Amino acid sequence: MPTSEAIRLPSLTPGTEHRLLKHRFGSGGRSAYIQAGLHADEHPGLLVIQHLLSRLVALEAEGRLDGTIVIVPFANPVGLGQQVFGQMPGRYNLANGENFNRNFPDITGSLEQAIDQCALEKNDVAVFKTLFAAAMDMPPPLEAVQANKYWLLQEALNHDILIDLHCDTSSILHIYANHDQRQRALDLAAATGVEAVFLEDEAGGFPLDEAYAKAWKTLHRRGLVDTAHLGFSATLELRGQADVEDDIAAADAQGILDFLQHEGLISGEPATPLRHERIQVYPLEGVSHLKAPGTGIVAWKKRIGEAVTRGELIAEIVALDLAPGAARQAVTSDVDGILVARHHIKLARSGQKIGMLAGTTPLPGRQTGKLMGI
Template identity: 25%
Template sequence: MKPIIENLDLLKLASGDQLSLQVYKFIGKKSQKKVYIQSNLHGSEIVGNAVIAQLIDFFSGLKPDQLDGEIWLVPICNPMGTNQRNHFFATGRYNSYDGKDWNRIFWDYQKVCQDLEGFVKAHFNLDPLTIQESFLKQQKTAFTKQLDKINRPSSAPLFEQYRYQLQSLSIDANYVIDIHSSSNQGIDYLFCFPGKQEDSAKYFNIDYGILMNTYDGDAFDEAFMKPWLALENKFKELGRDIKFDRESWTLELGSGMQMKPESVAVGVAGIKNYLFKKNVLKLPNYLPEITDIKLVSRQQIKSYYAPTGGMIQNRMNLKQPVKVGDKLYEILSFNKQEKLPEIIDIYAETDGFIFDVSTSYSVNQGEYVLALLSPE
């Protein structure tokens, strides 16, 4: 099965060069289901591009009757961030023009929805699919106003134009997967919305997930999912327990500026498993590996910052187990007070394991060094 490949203009530069997005669409049997997968929203987090490349190769080998629905894939979904450099280092987490985090700019329908309770009361006794279609139509109507603003003579800032492109591709999806990595060096994990997605989280075959107990709707996965969660909660508040066929995920695979083969393999296998369990892939001889996932809260992740400036040495390794009082790392600290250099030892405040570490071994006072995931 060959994909439909579409090129979408994104941004024209002062030099006259045109930046664009490329979308790969695999269309199977007719179905209500749509999957949207993107990568590289943050410029240094490139691992998802390798995941998508392997998925394109895999989907290309399928027959149309092995895909129930359609899958849209967008690698390098942020060419502005991907091309951003400081010397040898890819940065691209923040828009260099206005300083905004590229993944904190998205349009959240819940924030502009005028009368959610009125919608629920008007649709209370209808079937879930009819409610879903009606709510999506209402979202799209509100979303179109973003384009009206962009097309005015006064136009709109870049972040609004950019988010419109990505969200216009994904707003009608059933399942959204946004592939990231640590900006530093981290383990593989995912973000999970509590109360809805815990059962599906294990399909990705990833050891750890972070439960999103609080969120503001500005991140890509949040902006997609938040209106649907609000709709479900409002139905429940008024006496009907209903779940809509909508899920949104952020996969965090490995380290920034790297495409570690083991993290790529985790991403590819996990997405295949997930789509199989969601009945998007119809593979009679496919046996997914499903393992338990440990879901933790953000509060269980403790970040450590340098108490003074210097050079990090003898730091514990990623995934290494830690006990209270273990030495996490040393700071080789120099001074301008006619004294010899000194070694400052930093010790663990809790049990756990090394969840994430900084890429740089040189730190100013107050800069990030590592994170520890602790048990409850």
Template identity: 45%
Template sequence: MSYRRLDIPLPSPAPGVSLNLVAHQFGNRSNGRSAYLHAGLHADEHPGLLVLQHLLEQLQQLDAAGAIDGFVTIVPYANPIGMSQRLFGPIAGRFDFDNGENFNRNFRLLDERVAAHIANARDGKMTPGEWKALFADSLAQIVATSPAQVMKRELARLAIEHDIVLDLHCDTDCVPHVYASELQRQRATELAEIMGAPVALIEPRDAGGGAFDQVHSSGWGTVQAAGLLSENESGFSATIELRGQADVSDELASRDASNLLRFLSREGVLTAEVPTAADFAAGPVAVFPLDGASHVQCPVAGVIVYYKAPGDPVSAGEVIAEVVRLDGGTFNERVRILSDVDGLMIVRQLHKLVRPGQRAALLAGERPVRDRNRGSLLLDF
């Protein structure tokens, strides 16, 4: 058995209150390849929390059998701050109550520090292990005081020493999909296929937002873009959207956990070969550029009625939904919502009482959407 548990204290937000991160680690960090996974960074997204419980149970069995060749770190809940933010019952753990900041935005990225090192280095030939040490040193220098700042720094420091970083999320009501860097298109597509996700959204290096997985990809991407390491030699990070908020069940979680193990096996972290579930049927993965993703807004307040479901094809100008105005001038008055892309519906709202300006749907198309700012492709909500 190679298991160990880490407890990382966070600053107390108030007298008598304690917060901590928990990490479970398996294998030997000096052997083979390594992987980091966490869930619940958006604390109102719960499918990944159950997936990681199933994954921990399976890793424990693999560890007992000596089948973990590399090193695996699992953080079963990445945001104890958000998980404690309840408003009259429901968890409202997507935004920090202190400043309104999205918990999965504004992580400190590594591209500037790495680019400066490359520019000043006489010899850019460094091993992946040496690059990891540089990344870790950069993160260690971050000055953090608030609980959220310290939490973000510690999550990034835990993850950065690993070759593979997977951040488990979900959306409101959606098909499974994967976000990853354009420099890792092939591995992102393989991950989506293994997870049974029909869509991969590929981010340009200047997508903006400072999401958690971008800490890892900003460092490795800068090295890879400089021609110092190939795609396979570089680390890989991705965000996996595990369906919708209501899709929490042992059946789905067990299958997702096994698929994650299949990906880790393919990446050389495990010696065991993980079989494909008998009822698993992987289809083709549609790959779209992130700047071709359209966040279609609700035009008015009311009850939204959808004519398209996640995964359905859409055409520009097609009616995808209508908002029924409860205070309209006529009974059952409706305002149409049109698709502005040729592609697929990825996400729609779970709760159907909507407000003006609220996202009605996320649609993915092949062509860049007009008026999208390439440097802020990840929205703040």
């Protein structure tokens, strides 16, 4: 039977309480941690998690769990409580404007010191997790959102696999992962039907998956762990904010379970082999963020997932305050690749990001460590 736990966060206001829920399935062996809703206005993953929970209850009852799987069904209760006239601005903390998935704790300094002070055997994953736990052994922050980040990273570092479920405003399925884990990122993509995988060394902003990966990369850089034993983290982007449908969520949940089965956490014969032929890998340095050249309505000429070529018309900005018949402003592609995402709000301000393109060639000006938007 699964076990459940509630983690209390510091109170934001008198008389209120926020809690994180954690459900644990299976025991022993390798382990995976999956969460959704860190950006509280991204809801596809919340429904996918519910399908995962139902399937995991059945799999555990069938005795098919060969490892441990921990699920946090909503990773940001503070963000879920933010309402402005009925709308949920769940990407940013209204208290200070900070992105909820940025500035997670960095344990690498403490980890480097611990490595220097003890003799470690290569690929001793159990000991490495003990080192991570020791590096996180500090008083939790007193502020609710920072305490939330502290707890999420502490939990994630207990596991061999971290899958963080997100979505864009309107986009195709895609994955963000690390160059060190290219093959496993491709396996996750194949299992979940993803055709676009973005790889980077350091994205920047220190989101959860990067905070997790950086701890493991510290060991990898010191020659203490090989790629086969390296902890794997990925952000799985589940299309757009409006793509919250039962049938889609059920299929996405099954894809995640197929990946975990491929990783040896679930027993039985896989329903289908993982096929990588349709997957395209893009360097995160090859991502271009489209910006509106003026203020007005965005008239898109390309759908998400469509191929684009350099110089091709992607959209037009229709100004609302010019003379009748005034020319539209063109938005063109600066890559040969695909249109990954479009902003779902069609009224744009001058300079606003309205879409995301991906090409296979790094773009001038894109710098490692500064690759993520706010």
